[in-house]
Amino acid sequence: MSAGTNVTQGTSPGLDAGALPEHAQVVIVGGGVIGSSIAYHLTKLGWRDVVLLERRQLTAGTTWHAAGLITSAGCATETMLWMARYTRDLCASIEAETGQATGFRPIGHLSLATTPGRLEALRREAAFARGYGVDNQELSAREFGELWPQARTDDVLAAFYVADEGRVNPVDLTMAYAKGARMGGARILEGVTVIGFRTARGRVTGVVTDRGAIQTECVVNATGIWARQVGALAGVSVPLQAAEHYYLITDTVEWASPDLPVIEEPDRHGYYREEGGGILVGLFEPVAGPWSLDSMPGEVAFASLPPDWERVGPYLARAMDRIPALHEAGVRTMFCGPESFTLDIGPLLGEAPELGGFFVAAGMNSLGILLSGGVGSLMARWIVDGVPPVDVTGLGIDRTQLFETSRRFRADRTVEQLGALFADAAWPNWHPRTARNVRRSVIHDRLVAAGAHFAVSSGWEYPEWFAxxxxxxxxxxxxxxxxxxxxxxxEHRAVREAVGMLDVSLMAKFLVQGRDAEAVLNRICANDVAVPVGRVVYTQWLNERGGIEADLTVTRLGEERFLAVVTDLVHRRIAPWIERHAPEGAHVTVTDVTSGTTLLTVQGPRSRELLQRLTSADLSNDAFPYLTAREIDVHYARVLAMRVTYVGELGWELHIPAEFSLTVYDALMEAGADLGYRNVGLGAMNSLRLEKAYRDYGLDIDNTDTPLDVGLGFAVAWDKPGGFIGREALLARRHAGPPRRRLAQFLLEDPEPLL
Structure with a gap:
């Protein structure tokens, strides 16, 4: 435990005293605002056999010291905005339902713009929110000053005001969730420490505590800053890290009204609201302090940490400049408490890829109060229905990578996460600066020499463009x-007019083998993969509601051998999805071969001419048709070549054994010198595929879209023997008539960026 940490031990009067039940339909571990909300929402869906276990007391982890802001500011996706606004509405309604006050006060929320760039970002955010019914108004500096007379306004370009948002009491809100859960039949047990889990055949079967064991087929890890350790007890990776999180509360100032709106100012990394007659100034400093990297102290409850004045002092002083009178006010409290942050500043939600029935709801990045209602509803629906009700492509825990739990990665990345969350991540061209060069393709140094500018995805350094x-x-x-x-x-023109090479080694690649491989894949794939050897099949994997879980190609390499290629975003989803949907006793194996090959794609009208110079294989249309694959020689190497494109041009994917990668790359460079050959980054690939209306999973399509919604009905084999997962839901959609929503492509006449 860190020096100076304050700890309160013991438990409150037992909410449900007595022995542990022998069995529960679901066990929620963690009695903060998230765990309590999930318990409440499960009972609202009719589940009564719900048990929540809390090691100390409800709210004892990080919930108790939260600032309690209720705002849609920074919610740049439909799901995040929905969760925030759902929580806002629930804060008001749950009081009437339970009789437990939440302390919700819709005093209004203001976001400040002091630079042209921030002004544009907040205008876009406001327009997005208004599209979903949020009344986000742009105010002048004068109008802002009328709402906050003590605030400096001379540098304010605009303020964005949502009148029905504000603040809530975190402890009261948690108690309202807990009371609602108990009213619905849930049991909440305090003073119970989880020490392990029981598993069988890839699924959780029980929870082991210091007071006995509970049999269950469903567990929710909602333990906040302890979620990584609790996950490890079950062999589940939960990559998050606690960081120091600060706010200052001044002594009483006569002008501090509880009706003052909340202010957030991204470029000062600060937020402001009234607190007990003083002003609370909170920080999301751009250089943060990771806390307790090795393991979270199990005995800590209601913890406060010694402030690092040297590090946070300058940021705090700059934040206080927004309200100059604060420099003259005394300091009542300088609080530092632990808060958990994830390595891409998105929550970690959903079923763990390593263990069936083991769900995670953690890593709220200091937004736990704000997201609590939405997360509780989302997780309850996910558990009960088997699929999430909203887009979770940026939130699902299976988007993460195993290396992210390493001590060094957490230490390096967490330093920038608070500031990124509050400010820099608003920009579409922002990428993390810390913990880089984790995963690099074999030809990385060649690309550096060629002038590559790298971005990062799933730890992979990928070329975005070339100088x-x-x-x-x-x-x-x-x-x-x-x-x-x-x-x-x-680079875009080179692919359209000549030939370009893209390194897409970050794509996930899996060999699926065995005598039942075809049957298993054909049940999972919406398209028909019972094709001749050498055929490439474009397909989707669907959930039971017909929503798209993966968008991929499956290539038949042999009678019992297939290769699946899919975006890195769902890398950790692929093997568990196959294993969980394979029938009992099926003879099928899944091998991740991503790291063993370099994937170069050669695209453009002169791609055949270039490759033909390096191979003895016949690449003509008749000999090598579209959507076929075969092993060919390229220079000195034997590579798997697939005639497929993601940019809408003639081209081939080359799956190259790692040890031959440099040889093949150098040969392509030399042979293409007189053909207009160019290295091409994934930035150009994105514009190329947009021109052709090719979908990108996680951007254009997600788990709530069906193939019919997004123009992919051509990739559905409706009548193949045995059907496929999601077929019944998809048929119902088709028989209901035209989709209520449809993905459409637009050509903008104005060449300037509009969207």
């Missing part, structure tokens, strides 16, 4: 065209 013939352009975070636009445009 040629000079120094790289300056990149400014924002929504406009940055200095790389002309370079990406040239």
């Amino acid at each position: 040629v013939d000079g120094a790289p352009p300056e990149i400014v975070l924002g929504w406009g065209r940055d200095g790389s636009f002309a370079l990406q445009a040239a």
Whole structure:
């Protein structure tokens, strides 16, 4: 335990005293606002056999010291906005339902813009929110000053005001959830420590505590800053890290009214609200302090940490400059408490890929109070229905990577996460600066020498664009065209007019083998993969509601051998999905071969001419048709070549054994010199695929979309023997008539960026 940490031990009067039940339909571990909300929402769906276990007392982890802001600010996705607004509405209604006050006060919320870039970002955010019914108004500096007379306004370009948002009491809200859960039949047991889990055949079967064991087929890890340790007890990776989180409360100031709206100012990394007659100034400093990297102290409850004045002092002083009178006010409290942050600043939700029936709801990145109602509803529906009711592509725990739990990665990445969450992550061209160069393709150094500018996804360094013939352009975070636009445009034209090479080694690749491989895959795939050897099949994997869980190609390499290629976003979803949907006793194995091959894709009207110079294979249309695959020689190497494209041009994917990768890359460079050959980054690939209306999973399509909604009905084999997962739901959609929503493509006449 860190020096200076304050600890309160013991338990409150037992909410449900007595022995542990022998069995429960679901066991929730963790009695903070998230666990209590999940218990409440499960009972609202009719589940009564719900047990919540809390090691100390409800709210004892991080819930008790939360600031309790209720705001849609920063909610840049439909799911995040829905969760925030759902919580806001529930804060008001649950009081009437349970008789337990929540302390919700809709005093209004203000977001400040003091730079042109921030002004554009907040205008976009406001327009997005208004599209979902949130009345987000743009105010002038004068109008802002009328709402907050003590605030400095001379540098304010605009303020964005949502009148029906504000604040809530975190402890009271948690108690309302808990009371509602008990009213619905749930049992809440305090003073119970989970020390292990029981499993069988890849699924959780029980929870072991210091007071006995509970049989269950469903567990929810909602333990907040302890979630990584609790997950490890079950062999589940939960990559999050506690960090120091600060706020200051001043002595009483006569002008501090409880009706003052909450202020958030991203570029000062601060937020402000009234607290007990003083003003609370909270920080999301751009250089944060990870706390307790090795393991979270199990005995800590209601913890406060010694402040690091040297580190946070300058940020706090700058934040207080927004309200100059605060510099003259005394300090009542300088609070530092632990809060959990994830390595991509998105919550970790859903069923763990390692263990069936083991759900995670953690890593709220200091937004636990704000998201509590939405997370509780989402998780309850996910558990009861088997599928999430909203888009979770950016929230599902299976998007994470195993290396992210390493001590060094957590230590390095967490430093920037608070500031990124509050400010920099608003920009579409922002990428993490810390903990980089984790995963690099074999040809990485060649790409560096060629002028590559790298971005990162799933730890992979991938080339976004290439600077040629000079120094790289300056990149400014924002929504406009940055200095790389002309370079990406040239790469785009090279693929359309000549030939380009893209390194897409970050794509996940799996060998699926065995005598039952065809049957298992054909049940999972919406398209028909019972095809001749050498055929490439474009398909989707669907859930029981017909929603898309993966968008991929499946290539038949042999009678009992297939290769699945899919976006890195769902890398950890693939093997568990196959294993959990394979019948008992099925003879099928899944092998992750991502790291063993380099995946180069050669695309453009002159791609055949280039490759033909390096191979003895016949690449003509008749000999090598579209959507076929075969092993060919390329220079000195034997590679698996697939005639497939993600940019809408003639081209081949080359799956190259790692040890031959440099040889093949160098040969392509040399042979293509007179053909207009160019290295191409994934920025240009994105514009190329958009022109052709090719979908990108996680951006254009997600788990709530069916193939019919997004124009992929052509990839559905409706009548194949045995059907496929989601077929009945998809048929019902088809028989209901035209989709209520449809993914459409637009051509903008104005060449300037509008969206």
